[in-house]
Amino acid sequence: MTMNSNGRKLVLFDIDGTLISAGGAGTRSMNRAFHSLFGIRDAFEGISMAGKTDPQIMKEGLKLHGFPHMDGNVEKMKEMYLKFLRSEIENPRRSLKPGIHEALVRFQSMGIMLGLLTGNLKKGAEIKLTPFGIYDFFLEGAFGSDDADRDNLLPIALDKFRQKGYDFSSSHCIVIGDTPRDVQCAKVHGAQCIAVATGPYTRDDLLQTEADIVLDSLAETEGYADFVLSS
Numbered sequence: 001m002t003m004n005s006n007g008r009k010l011v012l013f014d015i016d017g018t019l020i021s022a023g024g025a026g027t028r029s030m031n032r033a034f035h036s037l038f039g040i041r042d043a044f045e046g047i048s049m050a051g052k053t054d055p056q057i058m059k060e061g062l063k064l065h066g067f068p069h070m071d072g073n074v075e076k077m078k079e080m081y082l083k084f085l086r087s088e089i090e091n092p093r094r095s096l097k098p099g100i101h102e103a104l105v106r107f108q109s110m111g112i113m114l115g116l117l118t119g120n121l122k123k124g125a126e127i128k129l130t131p132f133g134i135y136d137f138f139l140e141g142a143f144g145s146d147d148a149d150r151d152n153l154l155p156i157a158l159d160k161f162r163q164k165g166y167d168f169s170s171s172h173c174i175v176i177g178d179t180p181r182d183v184q185c186a187k188v189h190g191a192q193c194i195a196v197a198t199g200p201y202t203r204d205d206l207l208q209t210e211a212d213i214v215l216d217s218l219a220e221t222e223g224y225a226d227f228v229l230s231s
Helices: 027-037 054-064 073-088 102-108 123-132 150-163 182-186 203-207 221-230
Strands: 008-013 113-117 141-142 172-178 192-196 213-215
Touching: 008 150, 027 054, 027 073, 027 123, 027 172, 054 073, 102 113, 102 221, 113 150, 141 150, 150 172, 150 182, 150 221, 182 192, 182 203, 203 213, 213 221
Parallel strands: 008 113, 008 172, 113 141, 172 192, 192 213
Antiparallel strands: none
């Protein structure tokens, strides 16, 4: 049985730079995986990762070093990456972004449903968020393992919620992220977006996007609560 959202909101969170800093665990795991498989160190040096999906990043690394992304190389990279991520996430530099735990609790108390929209592989998302105790806040989501193109992820997320019995339209969905790619993947489907300057992009950078509002962080409680309730 599918329930109409009846005006209920769905908020979808990006992970890296938005919910958490993994303390460089993702980059180190990518480099270790590539070295383990192909014997090349620091293979992703110079490759921008912000806002991209994990498979997209892997394909760029393979192309840069002359390896075909077919022939199972991406699948091999995924498996090895996750293996190293399990250990790399256990580092003292990882941190929860400002205001995140309070925001998640507040959204729940407001009757807002929470999900993920991230370039991370689904298993990678679980590995990154579980140490912070916040993974279980999110009922469902769309991940880099669903589609390498971030712009395709919002409809996938909505379909997954639909399969769980919750029928949201993109107009009742708000994406929260820290890069212009997060903004774009919301806007191409008519969803709203809150951009937070807690990643590699400054507030001024994000003000140049189509984000509905731009915050320094989710510690600006009133800045997002009023928007979510009124949107």
